[in-house]
Amino acid sequence: MSSVLYDAQGPRAKxxxxxxxxxxxxxxAALLWWVFSTLDDKGQLEWALxxxxxxxxxxxxxxxxxxxxxxxxAAVLAVIIALPLGAVLGIAxxxxxxxxxxxxxxxxxxxxxxxxxxxxxxxxxxFAEYTDVSSDDRPLYAVVTGLVLYxxxxxxxxxxxxxxxxxxGQSEAAMAIGLRKNQLMRLVLLPQAVTAMxxxxxxxxxxxxxxxxxxxxxxxxxxxxxxANTMSGYYGANVIASFTVVAVLFIALNFALTSFASWLExxxxxxxxxxxxxxxxxxxxxxxxxxxxxxxKTDGV
Amino acid sequence: MFDFLEDYDLLGAFWTTVQLAVLSAVGSLIWGTLLAAMRVxxxxxxxxxxTAYVNTVRNIPLTVxxxxxxxxxxxxxxxxxxxxxxxxxxxxxxxxxxxxxTSAFVCEALRSGINTVPVGQAEAARALGLSxxxxxxxxxxxxAFRSSxxxxxxxxxxxxxxxxVAAAIGVAEAALLMKEMIENEAQLLLISxxxxxxxxxxxxxxxxxxxxVGKKVAVKR
Numbered sequence: 001m002s003s004v005l006y007d008a009q010g011p012r013a014k015x016x017x018x019x020x021x022x023x024x025x026x027x028x029a030a031l032l033w034w035v036f037s038t039l040d041d042k043g044q045l046e047w048a049l050x051x052x053x054x055x056x057x058x059x060x061x062x063x064x065x066x067x068x069x070x071x072x073x074a075a076v077l078a079v080i081i082a083l084p085l086g087a088v089l090g091i092a093x094x095x096x097x098x099x100x101x102x103x104x105x106x107x108x109x110x111x112x113x114x115x116x117x118x119x120x121x122x123x124x125x126x127f128a129e130y131t132d133v134s135s136d137d138r139p140l141y142a143v144v145t146g147l148v149l150y151x152x153x154x155x156x157x158x159x160x161x162x163x164x165x166x167x168x169g170q171s172e173a174a175m176a177i178g179l180r181k182n183q184l185m186r187l188v189l190l191p192q193a194v195t196a197m198x199x200x201x202x203x204x205x206x207x208x209x210x211x212x213x214x215x216x217x218x219x220x221x222x223x224x225x226x227x228a229n230t231m232s233g234y235y236g237a238n239v240i241a242s243f244t245v246v247a248v249l250f251i252a253l254n255f256a257l258t259s260f261a262s263w264l265e266x267x268x269x270x271x272x273x274x275x276x277x278x279x280x281x282x283x284x285x286x287x288x289x290x291x292x293x294x295x296x297k298t299d300g301v
Numbered sequence: 302m303f304d305f306l307e308d309y310d311l312l313g314a315f316w317t318t319v320q321l322a323v324l325s326a327v328g329s330l331i332w333g334t335l336l337a338a339m340r341v342x343x344x345x346x347x348x349x350x351x352t353a354y355v356n357t358v359r360n361i362p363l364t365v366x367x368x369x370x371x372x373x374x375x376x377x378x379x380x381x382x383x384x385x386x387x388x389x390x391x392x393x394x395x396x397x398x399x400x401x402x403t404s405a406f407v408c409e410a411l412r413s414g415i416n417t418v419p420v421g422q423a424e425a426a427r428a429l430g431l432s433x434x435x436x437x438x439x440x441x442x443x444x445a446f447r448s449s450x451x452x453x454x455x456x457x458x459x460x461x462x463x464x465x466v467a468a469a470i471g472v473a474e475a476a477l478l479m480k481e482m483i484e485n486e487a488q489l490l491l492i493s494x495x496x497x498x499x500x501x502x503x504x505x506x507x508x509x510x511x512x513x514v515g516k517k518v519a520v521k522r
Contacts (some may be wrong), residue, residue: 004415004423004441006343006433013343020344028350042378113504114497115462117476122493125483206360213362217469218480225365232372239377243369247361254360 039240049238052231053245059231067216067227068249074140074212074223078147079205085148086155091185093160104156111153116211117218120146124219139222143215147208154207158200158279162193165277192277199265200279206254206261207284213250224249305486306495314478315499321392321464321474322503325399326457332400333407340408341415351408358405363466367398371470388473395467399460406456414449415441417520447518454511458504475499 009017039045052059092104111119123145127133133141166189174188215221216229228246232239265280340351358366371394374380382393418441426440465476479496483489 003341004418004420005341005437007427009343017344021346024344024347024350038378044377109505110497110501113462113501113508115465115476115500117465117468118479118493118496118500121476121480121483122489125489125493129489210360210362210364213364214466214469217364217368217466218476225362225368228365229368229372237377239369239372243365243373247365247369250362250365251357251360255356258360 044238044240049236050241052235052238053241059235063227063231063234064224064245064249067222067224067246070140070221071209071212071223074143074147074215074221075205075208077144078151078208079201081144082148082151082155083201085152087159089152089156090159090163091190093156094163096181108153108156111149112157114150116146116150117214119149120214120219122146123149139215139219142219143212143221143223146214147211150211151204151208154204154284155201158197158204158284159193161283162197162200162277162279163189165196165279166192167277195268196277197279199261199268200284202257202261202264203280203284206257209254209257210250302488302491305482305488309478309482311478311495311499314473314475315503317392317472317474318461318464318499318503321395321399321467321472322457322461324396325403325464326460328396328400329403329407329456329460333404334411336404336408337411337415340412355405355408358402359409361402363398363402363463364469366402367395367466368469370394370398387471391467391470391472395464395470395472399463399467403456403460403463406459407453410452410456411445411449413452414445414447417448417522418444419522444520447520450511450518451515454508454515457511458508461503461507462500 006013036045089104089108092100093108095101095104120142124138124142126145127138127141128135170188170192171184174184179187212221212223213225216223216226220226224246228242232242235242261280265278268278336351336354339347340355342348371391374397375390375394381390382397384390384393422440422444423436426436431439464474467474468477468480471477475496479492482492486492
């Protein structure tokens with residue numbers, strides 16, 4: 001085993017590793033013991049508090065499933081609305097005409113620089129003041145509005161980066177055979193860019209799913225996190241148990257999405273038919289951070 | 302038109318946002334560096350722990366973590382982080398939550414920096430007879446830090462935006478003030494524009510400056 005940091009290990013390094021392992025194991029055990037005894041002291045390990053999740057289906061059908069449905073509903077709606085918007089903004093940012101490129105750039109950079117929560121709070125007040133959406137539906141509308149405004153600009157950057165990641169020869173060849181700019185984009189660049197972007201879009205879904213929880217905590221949107229709150233009220237202050245179940249569900253959902261994205265990325269990188277241009281999870285992290293000037297290219301395409 | 306602003310502590314709220322961001326940034330840089338050291342180190346158990354931590358924390362919404370610090374750690378388990386009054390407790394809990402969450406991303410940023418150093422660099426250094434400490438200190442880490450600046454800057458900007466989640470447990474920062482102002486005043490667009498402007502002022506220059514630094518120090522390959 002050799003990496004850029006250390007060489008294959010000799011007897012002394014192996015001995016040192018064993019010592020590190022033992023010390024770390026002891027520290028980890030101490031931490032777990034402290035967690036366990038604190039929970040036990042406060043009576044949070046009593047079976048009664050955990051029982052609703054393991055026996056009977058009431059907790060799942062009354063609280064968790066509806067919450068999960070709302071989480072997924074907001075996330076899917078947001079991505080469906082944000083994708084076309086993002087595509088238009090991303091292509092507009094690549095336009096040859098400054099009067100198209102500059103406004104699109106300003107919109108994208110502005111919404112990426114603002115926290116999603118601020119956009120959601122704005123959305124809630126906007127729907128309350130200027131529309132007659134019923135107060136029951138308003139949180140969903142507000143959450144989706146906030147998510148769309150933010151993620152359309154992130155997806156715009158993904159689209160732009162996807163098109164820019166294609167080898168220059170593609171557009172040169174297309175221009176050489178006399179295609180118009182419109183045909184170049186529609187027939188040559190976009191179809192390839194969409195493939196290259198797929199893993200990045202799936203990774204962005206993780207960000208969207210995580211951000212729906214904001215709606216539950218601040219806007220009274222009845223999603224998965226909000227259902228944890230309701231449950232801990234109903235089942236006798238089992239905050240630890242409810243939060244654990246909800247956290248595990250979020251982790252499972254997002255881990256599935258992340259794994260799917262990496263599988264997709266690996267598959268596209270291996271594929272012989274594509275140009276090998278792929279946008280992965282790391283590019284998405286960069287884009288979400290609102291870094292000016294697009295993502296860094298870590299791997300030379 | 303701007304009269305109503307006198308009733309609210311706008312600068313104070315943004316000052317809280319800045320405090321949250323700076324304290325969490327320092328904390329997550331420390332914990333994130335430790336995690337990165339575990340993840341790239343030679344001890345399998347530590348590597349496993351680092352990987353498990355990052356994969357778990359990255360997939361939980363920050364909102365869940367921050368709400369849990371208040372409802373779970375504080376109200377259920379009675380952990381108050383050495384503070385007495387409600388405001389200080391929640392502020393410290395929010396910083397704790399932000400550190401736990403952000404350090405996973407700091408760890409990944411540092412690790413991606415280390416991964417950009419070609420193995421040949423370390424092999425060449427070893428072939429010259431440099432010791433482990435020399436290889437790390439003179440060859441690998443200087444290059445790794447330089448390529449980590451860009452990704453770390455991104456983490457910092459995301460952190461500044463994420464401080465708004467502290468509003469969920471009642472920390473008096475910019476997003477909570479915005480909510481309060483919107484409920485009391487009929488100036489929706491103006492209030493939103495002011496808050497949005499505040500965040501643009503915080504994030505854009507940071508991004509431009511650190512992006513410039515990142516490009517300047519980056520190792521050309």
